[in-house]
Amino acid sequence: MSTDVKTIPQAEHIAPEGVKLPVYMDNHATTPMDPRVLEEMLPYFMEKFGNAASRNHSFGWAGEEGVEIARERVAKLVGATTKEIIFTSGATESDNLAIKGVAEMYREKGNHIITAVTEHKAVLDTCKRLEKYGYRVTYLPVQKDGLVDLEELKRAMDDKTILVTIMWANNEIGVLQPVAEIGKLCRERGIIFHTDATQAVGKVPVDVNKNNIDVMSISAHKMYGPKGVGALYVRRKNPRVQISAIIDGGGHERGMRSGTLNVPGIVGLGKACAIASEEMAKEACHLAGLRNRLRDKIMGGLDEVYINGSMEHRLPGNLNISFAYVEGESLLMGINDIAVSSGSACTSATLEPSYVLKALGTGDDLAHSSIRFGIGRFNTEAEVDYVADRVVETVTRLRELSPLYEMAKEGVDLKSVKWAAE
């Protein structure tokens, strides 16, 4: 029997009322700046251009004042004191400074570091470099839901362990690690606990004391602030944590991070934190509502879609779904008026499917089929509905084109097929 499939040609899409195309739904990659942040930053480019380190004139004082207000705002959002906040160029630098800084400072005490396989490359590649310098690194696996197993973590700790670095919220699957429990285990053993909280700060409640955090990376551009600025929280007491600098120079930021301060950027980070302190609780409910609406609409319109990672322990704006039998990049092509990301190999520089999804035990086939939706402050219900409709329509179209979908519908067990792979 022959079948002819009349695939619906991809039509030009007209935006429904209240939706401006393209729709941005990739808020884990970066967020647009909040206009209130920009407004706060603007004076610091022209009128208040002074170097915050210039102690002997009003230009310098104006810059320093802007920086110190920002420091208070960042500290307040995470429950820290101002002296514990070090400004950096972003979370990648913060991760490097935290891990390398602790490794060097505590080298006498031990050489063992524990991290997890689903960490961001800024953490993983930093750990890999330290391995070359004689450090020993344990890369913990994660469970099917993306969470670290605390028993496994305990077993990995030994008397040479100086640092545990586990992220707060994952950038691909939005899964929240049990940081308070991890911090407690570290505290009991005198091990320093660093967390990359890039995706978490401003999205979920972060308190460095309640969660037993010693060192924490913060980024501005994931929370509606500017790119190129971030911070590192370094605990000052109970216990006092010390880190070696990795950038040498004028001794800025109490010697931990030399370099003239990016005053407008820091002011922007401060304002972003101030807004988050005020609005986070309400915003989280709104985002979770939109996210669940998107999930329900997609799952209502399609069979064989799989959510990657825990739904319970998750950022409110994150949804990561695999659409079986459809390859991610071709799906992105079909929804080219919507900005999202895929875990497909074809969308990565390395031509490898997402290592995070692979770590969950998601097969390579489903990793290739994954899409990450990152819903943010400026997304609307109308946009969510539009995105859901377009995804359902495009997946349906591509499945008509998919030999795998056809075989699955015929009852072929795809796992038992001997593929003529290269």
Add this chain to the structure above:
Amino acid sequence: MAYSDKVLDHYSNPRNVGSLDKNSSEVGTGLVGAPECGDVMKLQIKVNPQTNVIEDAKFKTFGCGSAIASSSLATEWVKGKTVDEALQIKNTEIVKELSLPPVKIHCSVLAEDAIRAAIHDWKKKQDVAKPATVAAQ
């Protein structure tokens, strides 16, 4: 990644999507690639037993836009050709026609493999069919 207009056209309006009866003696089926690698192509040809001309071709592809375009183009190209002519189609010609970037060359290789696999399958059927035909006479 920026795609050429031809890739976009094949992606948006794929030619010859569908399936032929894989049990027919006139039909050859090629199934190449693997789901783990992110590309699977099924290409089928229907060959006139008298002339060896490929009279129909259909495909289905799981893969990126370039993989879909490469297999769609392959079905267009094999139609009307004899089996021997179709075997001459080179992946480099597909690369050229679709202006595929270097990272997508494997898609064209897979399309060439799919053509060969379909023809191989058809030839196998002919070898089996022939003695049977003789016996019937």
